[in-house]
Amino acid sequence: MESIKTQNRLKTTLSVLLMVFLAILVMVPFYFMIVSSFKDVSVIFANGINVNIDFSKMNFDNYKSLWTNQNGIYWSWYKNSLVITVVETVLVLVFTSMVGYGLAQYDFKGRKFIFALVLVMMMVPPSILLLPLYKLVTQLGLMDSYAGVILPYVVPASSIFFFRQFCMGLSREFAESARIDGCGEFRIFWQIYVPLMKPAFGAMTILTTMNAWNDFLWPLVVMKSTENFVIPAGLMSAMTPYGNNYKLLFAGSVMSIVPILIVFVLNQKQFIEGLTVGGVKG
Amino acid sequence: MQKPNSEVSGVTNHEDADSRPKVRRIKWDRIAPYLFVSPFIISFLVFSLYPFISAVIMSFQQVNGFSDVKWIGLANYQQLFKDGDFYAALWNVVRYGFWTILILIPLPMLLAYIMNQKGIPFKGFFRSVYFVPVLTSSVIAGLIFKYAFSGEKSGVFNELLHVFGAGPLDWLNGSHTAMFALVVIAVWRWLGVNMIYFLSGLQGISPELYESASMDGANSFQKFWYVTIPMLKPITIYVLTISIMAGFSLFNESYVYWGAQSPNNVGTTLVTLIYKAAFSQGNFGYSCTLGVALFVIVVVVNAVQTKAMGLFKDEA
Numbered sequence: 001m002e003s004i005k006t007q008n009r010l011k012t013t014l015s016v017l018l019m020v021f022l023a024i025l026v027m028v029p030f031y032f033m034i035v036s037s038f039k040d041v042s043v044i045f046a047n048g049i050n051v052n053i054d055f056s057k058m059n060f061d062n063y064k065s066l067w068t069n070q071n072g073i074y075w076s077w078y079k080n081s082l083v084i085t086v087v088e089t090v091l092v093l094v095f096t097s098m099v100g101y102g103l104a105q106y107d108f109k110g111r112k113f114i115f116a117l118v119l120v121m122m123m124v125p126p127s128i129l130l131l132p133l134y135k136l137v138t139q140l141g142l143m144d145s146y147a148g149v150i151l152p153y154v155v156p157a158s159s160i161f162f163f164r165q166f167c168m169g170l171s172r173e174f175a176e177s178a179r180i181d182g183c184g185e186f187r188i189f190w191q192i193y194v195p196l197m198k199p200a201f202g203a204m205t206i207l208t209t210m211n212a213w214n215d216f217l218w219p220l221v222v223m224k225s226t227e228n229f230v231i232p233a234g235l236m237s238a239m240t241p242y243g244n245n246y247k248l249l250f251a252g253s254v255m256s257i258v259p260i261l262i263v264f265v266l267n268q269k270q271f272i273e274g275l276t277v278g279g280v281k282g
Numbered sequence: 283m284q285k286p287n288s289e290v291s292g293v294t295n296h297e298d299a300d301s302r303p304k305v306r307r308i309k310w311d312r313i314a315p316y317l318f319v320s321p322f323i324i325s326f327l328v329f330s331l332y333p334f335i336s337a338v339i340m341s342f343q344q345v346n347g348f349s350d351v352k353w354i355g356l357a358n359y360q361q362l363f364k365d366g367d368f369y370a371a372l373w374n375v376v377r378y379g380f381w382t383i384l385i386l387i388p389l390p391m392l393l394a395y396i397m398n399q400k401g402i403p404f405k406g407f408f409r410s411v412y413f414v415p416v417l418t419s420s421v422i423a424g425l426i427f428k429y430a431f432s433g434e435k436s437g438v439f440n441e442l443l444h445v446f447g448a449g450p451l452d453w454l455n456g457s458h459t460a461m462f463a464l465v466v467i468a469v470w471r472w473l474g475v476n477m478i479y480f481l482s483g484l485q486g487i488s489p490e491l492y493e494s495a496s497m498d499g500a501n502s503f504q505k506f507w508y509v510t511i512p513m514l515k516p517i518t519i520y521v522l523t524i525s526i527m528a529g530f531s532l533f534n535e536s537y538v539y540w541g542a543q544s545p546n547n548v549g550t551t552l553v554t555l556i557y558k559a560a561f562s563q564g565n566f567g568y569s570c571t572l573g574v575a576l577f578v579i580v581v582v583v584n585a586v587q588t589k590a591m592g593l594f595k596d597e598a
Binding site for chain 1: 311312314315316317318319321322323324325326328329330332333334336337340348393396397399401402403408409410411412413414415416417418419420421422423425426427429430438470473474478527530531533534537538553556557560561566569570573574576577580581584
């Protein structure tokens with residue numbers, strides 16, 4: 001009995017050690033990013049990024065430069081990312097929850113076909129349409145605008161799939177009894193089912209926010225003028241063949257992670273639960 | 283006088299009230315589902331089907347600016363089959379898929395298994411820590427790793443090699459090391475997400491299965507092999523599918539490391555080629571040809587995969 005107990009304790013200790021080790025590995029890139037963001041540019045220039053910390057040579061200059069560099073262009077990238085992310089997330093949530101609900105809660109002609117289309121769209125990498133979409137957005141006169149970045153991606157198939165899977169688990173009886181009471185179809189959705197779908201909304205909020213905030217290729221193609229860039233594209237533009245703007249790169253990277261981290265920390269329980277409810281089952 | 287009157291009218295009113303909304307309700311019942319799914323239908327037609335058709339058309343054209351268009355038949359496709367860059371990119375994507383699957387299925391599965399044991403402290407904390415990397419944009423992750431993979435002696439990975447008495451390596455210019463640099467970002471970013479998927483799968487396995495396995499005299503390893511792994515099959519298939527697709531859409535990390543052109547195509551991906559043809563070379567028609575090719579490849583891979591899974595299902 002004693003030996004089994006010691007054996008178990010040893011097992012737990014080894015497991016925790018492995019978990020701690022992996023956690024440290026996972027955090028190392030953040031360590032470099034944060035430490036470099038406080039280092040003097042001359043130090044980075046001479047030594048690259050490395051493990052050494054010399055507190056006497058650390059300061060907030062890089063962060064201050066976010067305001068002074070090219071008249072604080074970093075903050076207009078920040079604003080662009082914020083506006084695009086918020087608008088896109090709201091639209092995605094509204095549209096895909098409607099579609100997912102429609103596919104799960106009604107029997108109608110064409111339902112199977114539409115769901116099959118959703119599945120196909122989930123499989124196809126969006127980048128195959130890069131050029132024709134660019135052409136379409138040009139023809140619509142939406143180049144270099146928020147609408148051009150947002151509109152093509154407001155009804156993503158993966159999010160529809162997620163809401164549909166979640167709604168399949170909700171009873172149709174609520175809707176039936178509400179109908180008998182004379183409640184309209186849209187009110188049934190809005191007042192009865194949307195509250196029931198709250199965990200799904202939680203998960204999709206973070207997932208969509210994350211995707212929109214980190215999106216790179218499409219905004220890179222649509223946004224032509226430097227002040228209209230989103231953060232990732234802006235930071236990329238700070239890397240030039242003629243030398244890199246390290247101040248902007250590191251401090252800008254750190255600042256760009258902050259909002260998404262806040263959203264995650266505030267909703268993480270809901271998010272992780274939601275992710276595992278809708279993402280995998282079915 | 284009033285009372286009977288109102289009663290009579292009340293009856294007729296009642297009948298009216300009963301029949302009229304019924305007609306309306308049946309109509310709404312029929313229309314409502316289409317209204318609910320209409321955002322998808324509109325978006326599909328405008329932003330997927332129409333561009334797809336126009337991609338197929340443009341793939342048979344030479345397009346210099348959208349107004350200057352010349353039909354050239356299969357010339358773009360002939361170019362595709364002769365294009366060394368295309369084969370290099372395809373090979374990179376296949377290798378990338380192979381390595382990510384080889385690492386990002388067993389490792390998160392094992393990690394989830396370890397974390398799911400009884401008596402492990404701070405589970406929630408570790409789960410969140412492993413999850414944070416995926417919140418970071420692949421561009422920003424790429425920027426950091428680009429410096430870490432610097433060919434200079436002072437680069438992080440070269441310093442690490444130096445400790446073991448090896449190196450320095452010119453990481454981003456060699457074929458194998460470049461692939462390593464791409465796979466490292468993928469492993470770093472997706473480890474936590476895949477672990478959460480497997481963790482949810484593990485929590486769905488009934489403890490009774492393990493108990494009866496114990497009664498049959500199975501040890502920990504046998505329990506993992508004969509109970510855990512088969513029970514995790516649906517999730518494994520899901521993770522496998524998203525991993526394969528991630529390879530085909532790979533772009534950001536490669537673009538941050540090398541831009542649109544990597545030395546000897548060490549990091550070129552299919553999406554890099556689509557981007558390069560369109561926006562560096564202005565060869566719109568060929569960009570669409572590459573897009574159509576990628577579409578066909580993805581459809582074939584999916585068909586094969588579905589078939590393979592179907593076969594597994596018959597076995598089970």
